[in-house]
Amino acid sequence: xxxxxxxxxxxxxxxxxxxxxxxxxxxxxxxxRAYRDYLDxxxxxxxxxxxxxxxxxxxxxWRVYRGLRR
Ligand SMILES: [Zn+2]
Numbered sequence: 001x002x003x004x005x006x007x008x009x010x011x012x013x014x015x016x017x018x019x020x021x022x023x024x025x026x027x028x029x030x031x032x033r034a035y036r037d038y039l040d041x042x043x044x045x046x047x048x049x050x051x052x053x054x055x056x057x058x059x060x061x062w063r064v065y066r067g068l069r070r
Contacts, residue, residue, distance in 0.1 A: 031068035037061050 038061040042048040047055040054062070 027068055031065060034061065034065040034068055038065055 038058065041058055041061055042054075045055060045058065047053055048058050
């Protein structure tokens, strides 16, 4: 019985993605904004602006963008 309810909880947590309720346009503009955040960061950041290395913050911003672009 306990096994059954924990399986149900697992399926519920796998439910709809947070962005699936947004319209295509909302995702598009969110992705656009995320990309601009990424570019803005790259110009201002000590690491990203002066080296070819991307810091963790840039990586996080890029992942947000890629997540919206799927
Ligand atoms: Zn950076």
